[in-house]
Amino acid sequence: MGVKVFDFRLKNALQTEKIWYNNLTNIVKDGRLCMQELLDSFVFYMAGARESSQNTVVSYKRDILKYIEYLRENGIFKISQTDRMTVVTYLLQMKKSGKAPATVSRSLAAIRAFYSYVIASGEKIKDPTANIIAPPADKKQPGFLTAQETERLLSEPNITETKGIRDKAMLELLYATGIKVSEIIELTMDDINLKQGFLRCRTATHERVVPVGKAAVSAVKQYLDKARPRLVFDDGIKYLFLNRSGTKMSRQGFWKILKGYGKSAGIKKAITPYAIRHSFAMHLLQNGADLEAIRQLLGHNEISSTQVYSKIMDARLKEVYEKAHPRA
Incomplete structure (x- = not known):
């Protein structure tokens, strides 16, 4: 056949x-x-x-x-x-x-x-999945940290140690850019431009440029100057963030590091890379950024994916109003 x-x-x-x-x-x-x-x-x-x-x-x-x-x-x-x-x-x-x-x-x-x-590929059958509708997804609001909780988390790494310097750079960069954990571990040395203050995220089909704030630039620069050289065993490796074996940081390794700092910071909420990404978006919105700009920074294809943050903001404002206004 x-x-x-x-x-x-x-x-x-x-x-x-x-x-x-x-x-x-x-x-x-x-x-x-x-x-x-x-x-x-x-x-x-x-x-x-x-x-x-x-x-x-x-x-x-x-x-x-x-x-x-x-x-x-x-x-x-x-x-x-x-x-x-x-x-x-x-x-x-x-x-x-x-x-x-x-x-x-x-x-x-x-x-x-x-x-x-x-x-x-040649099998003579009808598609049995045709017209099967997927179940509606649970509409859960994304969890995020307050500005104070974020500061506590970012202050946790011990920057007198190689591991702490690396971790500080990763956390600052994650919060400064809102990129996904799958994107941050794939970053190479060529993807970040500290002088210009931006990084480039690439997938198989898309590429976007994301600005990097001063705090993250400073943390990454310290990592490149003081920590990464101690982690490199193969000069040919181009990944930006390395583990203690000198190879690319894994998703599981990053999650474990983040969870550990969340616990030591005394944050009771679930600390995940997506919580940091959501915090990035919410803090931008709270400080006046428009949804279209946030959409582009997050790399969303549709504005509807970004509008969830606006809905959360609206709900929180309504809650504050009902608690504070005497005739609410």
């Missing part, structure tokens, strides 16, 4: 990388597509032709593996044996097991992309 080229980008990839063709043709066995090998090929396609982020690839693979495990537990070993009811039943089981709507929605997106790949 031949494998169809289903995407212009994939076609170009097939022309330039023979491994693509070998990988796709080898997944065909006994006239059907082997689910596990097809998943491996799909993951390869996501990372290559689609240039999806590492986080997306990892989460999609994990979600589809769980779906395949569910199919096998129910005696389904061929992708052609699945239908709409199969997918709906799986999603309902996720919901009954207590999975959050956002988790169910993400799983549906992964499964839908997987089936799209299956069909385009």
Whole structure:
């Protein structure tokens, strides 16, 4: 059975990388597509032709593996044996097991992309995910720190030590720019310009320039002068922030560092990189920045993603008014 080229980008990839063709043709066995090998090929396609982020690839693979495990537990070993009811039943089981709507929605997106790949690769089935609507996500307000809590957090690292100097630079930069943890750990030495006061965030499809404030510039400069040289074991490594092994800082490592400082600062709220990002946005809004400027700084594609901060502000103002006004 031949494998169809289903995407212009994939076609170009097939022309330039023979491994693509070998990988796709080898997944065909006994006239059907082997689910596990097809998943491996799909993951390869996501990372290559689609240039999806590492986080997306990892989460999609994990979600589809769980779906395949569910199919096998129910005696389904061929992708052609699945239908709409199969997918709906799986999603309902996720919901009954207590999975959050956002988790169910993400799983549906992964499964839908997987089936799209299956069909385009030559399997003669109808898309069982067609017209399945994702459950509405819980509308939780993003958590953020007050200005006082932020100051306490940023003051926690011990800047007389190499680790503290590095951590101070990371925290100051995170709060000064509002970038994501996945973006800060991917920064290279070429991405930050201390003299001009800006950094460049790049993904597979987007690039944006974000200004860096004086406090963060000073902290990063101290890190580059006094701490990073002590962490470098390989002069060829270009990542800005390094761990004690001299390699790129991991997401898990950064989260652990941040959580530790939140605890030592006595902050009772959940301290996550997203809490710092939300704090960045809220503090800008509270001090007069407009939503469009904040949208661009955060890298949001749609203004609706940024408007949540304005709604929080409106709710807080209403609460203050009702508590303080004598005739409220």
